[in-house]
Amino acid sequence: xxxxxxxxxxxxxxxxxxxxxxxxxxxxxxxxxxxxxxxxxxxxxxxxxxxxxxxxxxxxxxxxxxxxxxxxxxxxxxxxxxxxxxxxxxxxxxxxxxxxxxxxxxxxxxxx
Amino acid sequence: xxxxxxxxxxxxxxxxxxxxxxxxxxxxxxxxxxxxxxxxxxxxxxxxxxxxxxxxxxxxxxxxxxxxxxxxxxxxxxxxxxxxxxxxxxxxxxxxxxxxxxxxxxxxx
Numbered sequence: 001x002x003x004x005x006x007x008x009x010x011x012x013x014x015x016x017x018x019x020x021x022x023x024x025x026x027x028x029x030x031x032x033x034x035x036x037x038x039x040x041x042x043x044x045x046x047x048x049x050x051x052x053x054x055x056x057x058x059x060x061x062x063x064x065x066x067x068x069x070x071x072x073x074x075x076x077x078x079x080x081x082x083x084x085x086x087x088x089x090x091x092x093x094x095x096x097x098x099x100x101x102x103x104x105x106x107x108x109x110x111x112x
Numbered sequence: 113x114x115x116x117x118x119x120x121x122x123x124x125x126x127x128x129x130x131x132x133x134x135x136x137x138x139x140x141x142x143x144x145x146x147x148x149x150x151x152x153x154x155x156x157x158x159x160x161x162x163x164x165x166x167x168x169x170x171x172x173x174x175x176x177x178x179x180x181x182x183x184x185x186x187x188x189x190x191x192x193x194x195x196x197x198x199x200x201x202x203x204x205x206x207x208x209x210x211x212x213x214x215x216x217x218x219x220x221x
Contacts, residue, residue, distance in 0.1 A: 033208070042200060042211040043155070050207055058208060090154055097207035100145060100157035 023091030
């Protein structure tokens with residue numbers, strides 16, 4: 001059963017804590033992406049990776065970090081430096097940057 | 113930077129009515145993709161348009177790419193309650209997708 005998985009679906013954290021969101025894909029895609037979506041808004045790109053061991057900042061990378069040690073995995077860490085971390089986080093993957101993206105089910109992070 | 117503007121932001125229709133959302137850019141786009149996101153769900157790819165003046169159909173959905181490749185539209189004929197959701201246009205820029213703000217469609221049965 002191929003696809004992208006994100007866990008957990010809902011996550012609650014206290015302010016000041018770092019938290020890591022999981023994203024795994026078994027589609028053999030080279031490119032992976034992290035987006036943030038706020039209520040009633042479009043998607044904003046946080047980080048993306050076109051190949052293992054390489055990644056680039058998106059439009060709103062401040063307060064976030066990523067790693068791409070394996071082709072299948074692209075975890076996102078929301079650090080305590082992120083001013084407004086409460087949001088819906090979506091991970092996606094694609095064959096390459098000119099192809100359609102496949103999205104995971106998302107993680108809703110609430111920080112209080 | 114380059115942006116795409118989507119209009120309208122919201123559209124409420126009676127089931128059976130048609131619906132159109134528009135995506136406009138100030139500069140020429142190499143391609144455009146459309147995604148649908150159901151309430152509480154994740155975006156799902158619908159289609160990619162690449163050629164000037166291209167028109168593609170998927171059942172009741174018709175997608176167009178303008179002659180100047182600066183605008184695109186998605187038209188749904190005879191909407192159904194299953195069409196509810198937010199429709200996004202996006203384009204590729206330097207290895208990343210830039211999303212429009214989306215048009216949220218609600219359908220009254």
